[in-house]
Amino acid sequence: MQITRASDYAVRVMIHLASLPPSSTVRQSELSKATEVSGHFLSKVLQQLVRARLIRSQRGAGGGYALAASAAGISLLDVLEAMEGPVRLNQCIEEGPSCDRKSWCPAHQVWAEAQAAITNVLGAASMASLAARAKGMSYELHEKTVWISGVPKKLKKKRGRTN
């Protein structure tokens, strides 16, 4: 019941790319720095995202990675399923006649409901919206950075909107 680290990292990558001007190409090393993920491991994550057609890669000098589609058209659910395959809360939740208990197991419906709830939430969160939210936050972050390089950094407790 927990997403893998790789999925988490993939989401960071996608949000980072989405917050850039469309079709910007970013080197792996830069992504590694931005997401705080080891370059070696990140390359595996990136490969999976490429294979899932969520990003495109450009090899060679001056190469890098870029979103393959509009950030508004990619949801958190898309990224998650690219990394982990389809969300299936219980083994018996799938199309087709895979589970013969399905017809009578009273829990089946609840699992299905819970799964629908989760996919609804994740499917509604687009990379574009997350990137926009990140921009609002990174503005604060930028302020902080600037201040640190100049004056003592004490605005940490200023953040009252974790929401």
Add this chain to the structure above:
Amino acid sequence: MQITRASDYAVRVMIHLASLPPSSTVRQSELSKATEVSGHFLSKVLQQLVRARLIRSQRGAGGGYALAASAAGISLLDVLEAMEGPVRLNQCIEEGPSCDRKSWCPAHQVWAEAQAAITNVLGAASMASLAARAKGMSYELHEKTVWISGVPKKLKKKRGRTN
């Protein structure tokens, strides 16, 4: 993102117990038959449920397992968390200042929302309600069984209320 087999089995056990008269004691062998789970493995599941105080065990001859509380007071979420620990969709979702990205990571809130969605659904499903639903189904099932032993079984498509 998938519950373990053990959790699934635990839910079957709990529903079975909940569908019996209150504080009935059931032997492991019977539970094994009812849930279609190997006795050896089931014993591990049962032990965990006992330790979580969801069921009580009676040793010795005539012993067995029984619900430790009212079936209405135990939710699917309770059973799940007894088996797998607290639901935590992403590593960074927990109380306390565990994740320093939390303050700015824009995905954090979505994970939290998805988690709330899932716990809402699972927390609302009580063993009592599931057992009641099972009774309704087993009634149909009973009919079917009777029919099969007598006349051709064709009432399958009668169930139009998956809801």
Add this chain to the structure above:
DNA sequence: CCCAAATTGGACTGGGTTGGTCCGATTCAA
């Protein structure tokens, strides 16, 4: 044409989890 930059694709690993089996110890009722 060749070099350097960059991705690609896979091998490898250590550690943990999963799903399962098995058995001796313990407890209790008859």
Add this chain to the structure above:
DNA sequence: TTGAATCGGACCAACCCAGTCCAATTTGGG
């Protein structure tokens, strides 16, 4: 006391997770 029943592990194979590392390939530029 004996047999029914749970208890509490040990044990196992197989798989997944997270991460590292490296050689091969591709590409742009001097």
